[in-house]
Amino acid sequence: MPARRCWGVIPAAGIGSRMGGDTPKQYLQVAGATVLEHSLGALLECAEIAAVVVALHPEDSRPAHMACFEDERVIIAPGGAERSDSVLAGLEALAGRAGDSDWVLVHDAARPCIRGEDIRRLMAEVNARNCGGILAQPVNDTVKRARDDRTVEATLDRSRLWRAQTPQMFPLGLLRDALAQARERGGAVTDEASAMEMAGHPVLLVPGSPGNLKITLPADLPLAAWYLGHPEGV
Numbered sequence: 001m002p003a004r005r006c007w008g009v010i011p012a013a014g015i016g017s018r019m020g021g022d023t024p025k026q027y028l029q030v031a032g033a034t035v036l037e038h039s040l041g042a043l044l045e046c047a048e049i050a051a052v053v054v055a056l057h058p059e060d061s062r063p064a065h066m067a068c069f070e071d072e073r074v075i076i077a078p079g080g081a082e083r084s085d086s087v088l089a090g091l092e093a094l095a096g097r098a099g100d101s102d103w104v105l106v107h108d109a110a111r112p113c114i115r116g117e118d119i120r121r122l123m124a125e126v127n128a129r130n131c132g133g134i135l136a137q138p139v140n141d142t143v144k145r146a147r148d149d150r151t152v153e154a155t156l157d158r159s160r161l162w163r164a165q166t167p168q169m170f171p172l173g174l175l176r177d178a179l180a181q182a183r184e185r186g187g188a189v190t191d192e193a194s195a196m197e198m199a200g201h202p203v204l205l206v207p208g209s210p211g212n213l214k215i216t217l218p219a220d221l222p223l224a225a226w227y228l229g230h231p232e233g234v
């Protein structure tokens, strides 16, 4: 049987509405490069990844001026209205190159501080357990569930709560079918794992690093700059 190859998909077609400003957050500068150059560069540094599809907004012409898009391992796909549409478009762009049993790592463009060692830990655990998985962080705060009137209904057992990060690594065919099914059902799918969960597939939680934050609000940018300047981590 041929070895299962690994592919990357980077959804980068969002407009960054919570960030505000005219420039989508994936094109903001942080620690000497754009957010997207950092996240794409991290995946390209993984020799195990055969190629990386970047899903871009159809009207986005910025990559024409970016050196990392000249890499022959980078493929461009047109993104969609929701993040999951962009991911699905990225998976579809791999048809003909990749097999259904190949692995795909989906990584947010907006997570520029991802470290190679975290990607390698995810790959190693997913391969060892032969079970799709995601990087995630245990929740440190005490977490409350609210009623409609904003009073507390319950305090949750945080020892079982994790914050999902990316990359999220699954077999390409199963992920494509799970995302397509979720789209038909119309359920909220904010990450790949939730589509896989809905389809009844197991998802392994692999401990990541606190620095792998998703740039969402303006205050996240200086934080990301700090983490990028301290790659040894905390």
Ligand code: CTP
Pocket (backbone or CB within 6 Å): 010, 011, 012, 013, 014, 015, 016, 017, 018, 019, 026, 055, 079, 080, 081, 082, 083, 084, 086, 087, 108, 109, 110, 111, 214, 215, 216
């Ligand atoms: N994304 C995408 N296609 C979309 C929406 C989001 O490819 N239709 C990408 C974003 O570019 C980002 C990642 O998915 O890299 C995570 O999404 P999020 O942080 O929500 O980014 P935005 O949707 O751009 O931000 P906002 O929700 O604040 O508008």
Ligand code: MG
Pocket (backbone or CB within 6 Å): 014, 083
């Ligand atoms: Mg969004």
